Amino acid sequence: MKKYFHYHLPGFLWILVILVLTCLPGNLIPKVPSFLDLFSPDKLVHLFLFAVLLFLLLLGFRKQVRPDTVTGFYVAVSLNAGIFLGGITELMQGSSLVNGRVCSVYDFIANVVGCFLGWLIFVLWARRK
Numbered sequence: 001m002k003k004y005f006h007y008h009l010p011g012f013l014w015i016l017v018i019l020v021l022t023c024l025p026g027n028l029i030p031k032v033p034s035f036l037d038l039f040s041p042d043k044l045v046h047l048f049l050f051a052v053l054l055f056l057l058l059l060g061f062r063k064q065v066r067p068d069t070v071t072g073f074y075v076a077v078s079l080n081a082g083i084f085l086g087g088i089t090e091l092m093q094g095s096s097l098v099n100g101r102v103c104s105v106y107d108f109i110a111n112v113v114g115c116f117l118g119w120l121i122f123v124l125w126a127r128r129k
Contacts, residue, residue, distance in 0.1 A: 003064060004064060007060040007061075007063040007064040008057065008060035008061075008064070009060075010056045010059070010060065011053065011056035011057040011059075011060050014049075014052060014053050014056050015053065015085060017049075018049050018050075018053065018085065018089060019089070021049070022089040022092060022093060022098070022101075023092065023097070023098050024098075024101075025098065025099040025100045025101070042107070043106065043107065043110040044110075046086075046107050046110035046111050046114060047110050047111075047113055047114040047117060048114065049111075049114065050082055050085075050086055050110075050111045050112075050113075050114030050115045050117075050118060051114040051115070051117040051118035051121060052118060053082050053085070053114075053115070053118060054078055054079065054082050054114070054115045054116075054117075054118025054119050054122065055118045055121055055122050055125075057077075057078040057081060057082065058074065058075065058078050058118075058119065058122040059122065061074040061077075061078065062126065075119060078115075078119070079115055079116070079119065082111070082114075082115035082118070083111070083112055083115055085111075086108055086111025086112060086114075086115065087108060087111075089111070090103045090104060090105075090107055090108045090111070091103060093107075
């Protein structure tokens with residue numbers, strides 16, 4: 001169990017970063033004009049946060065087990081964890097826990113796309129190693 005936490009520490013710390021950013025009141029988030037709502041800077045931030053999360057989770061599994069055994073099970077665990085976290089953070093923003101934030105299906109979609117992007121980046125990175 002100690003090895004598990006050691007290898008996944010970067011991923012767990014990144015989850016804390018996501019939770020802290022998610023819980024910031026809306027008035028502390030700078031408003032940036034967007035050119036298209038689907039590609040607004042806000043959605044790109046969501047994409048980035050969850051792509052990094054998936055990469056770090058998969059990297060933790062790769063360090064924990066033999067690199068060639070990071071297969072479907074570990075990918076499924078990581079993707080499900082990332083998507084679950086993406087949904088929970090949006091629900092938290094829609095609740096009364098966080099002032100000035102709203103639950104957005106488009107933010108959730110950006111979270112999910114970020115998870116798959118992180119998986120793709122991990123696969124491309126792992127092939128080069």
